[in-house]
Amino acid sequence: MTxxxxxxxxxxxxxxxxxxxxxxxxxxxxxxGLPAIDVSAPQGKFLSLIARSxxxxxxxxIGTLGGYSTLWLAxxxxxxxxxxxxxxxxxxxxxxxxxxxxxxxxxxxxxxxGAALETxxxxxxENGEPFDLVFIDADKVNNADYVxxxxxxxxxxxxxxxxxxxxxxxxxxxxADDPSTRGSREVLELLAAEPRLDAIGLQxxxxxxxxxxxxxxxxD
Ligand code: SAH
Ligand code: DHB
Ligand code: MG
Numbered sequence: 090m091t092x093x094x095x096x097x098x099x100x101x102x103x104x105x106x107x108x109x110x111x112x113x114x115x116x117x118x119x120x121x122g123l124p125a126i127d128v129s130a131p132q133g134k135f136l137s138l139i140a141r142s143x144x145x146x147x148x149x150x151i152g153t154l155g156g157y158s159t160l161w162l163a164x165x166x167x168x169x170x171x172x173x174x175x176x177x178x179x180x181x182x183x184x185x186x187x188x189x190x191x192x193x194x195x196x197x198x199x200x201x202x203g204a205a206l207e208t209x210x211x212x213x214x215e216n217g218e219p220f221d222l223v224f225i226d227a228d229k230v231n232n233a234d235y236v237x238x239x240x241x242x243x244x245x246x247x248x249x250x251x252x253x254x255x256x257x258x259x260x261x262x263x264x265a266d267d268p269s270t271r272g273s274r275e276v277l278e279l280l281a282a283e284p285r286l287d288a289i290g291l292q293x294x295x296x297x298x299x300x301x302x303x304x305x306x307x308x309d
Pocket of ligand 1: 127152156205
């Protein structure tokens with residue numbers, strides 16, 4: 090099966106198990122000139138199911154873009170929950186704010202604008218309740234540092250998810266040594282080496298091509 094087939098299957102799964110899938114948000118993002126690198130609808134729903142499986146009330150997201158994944162997570166935490174999402178580009182944050190307010194979940198989403206390596210220490214200093222789930226989906230070069238911060242901001246039982254670890258197979262291509270691919274390898278090596286984490290990577294195909302995510306739990 091080709092990438093066109095993967096796309097058809099994603100559409101079928103979306104139609105069958107989700108419905109409309111908030112495509113208006115994706116249209117707003119496209120109209121605002123944002124790159125179409127959001128999670129797919131099935132990936133978004135999967136994230137929300139993970140959040141609901143662990144009854145997550147506090148979620149940290151690194152990499153907001155137009156807030157499409159944020160919307161799935163915000164719905165999953167419920168009206169009493171909170172999503173803190175970190176975004177470098179003020180323009181992306183602005184679009185996300187509008188999308189999330191428009192969907193009625195704006196009050197439960199705290200968008201922090203700035204480089205995540207600068208906003209994460211601020212978040213740590215606030216000494217809030219630990220996060221139940223962390224979704225890492227920003228610049229891949231800093232992925233290992235984001236996992237180190239996630240460890241500081243979570244508790245045993247929390248879940249850490251890292252997006253885009255396969256990159257169309259680049260992860261195992263010795264010729265691929267761009268900073269993003271190196272960042273993805275580095276984060277997997279950290280997940281393997283870190284005694285406080287147990288983790289696996291899972292490949293995915295679909296409308297976003299061939300990619301994958303890492304799933305880690307914080308151990309007792
Ligand atoms: N999670 C989103 C997609 C995020 S795309 C979704 O699925 O809908 C990656 C985002 O990370 C982009 O908006 C980009 O501007 C942001 N980003 C890149 N470098 C960053 C950094 N250093 N700190 C915070 N955000 C960053
Ligand atoms: C890219 C980034 C993402 O977070 C993603 O899901 C897909 C692609 C990118 O930078 O190309
Ligand atoms: Mg991603």
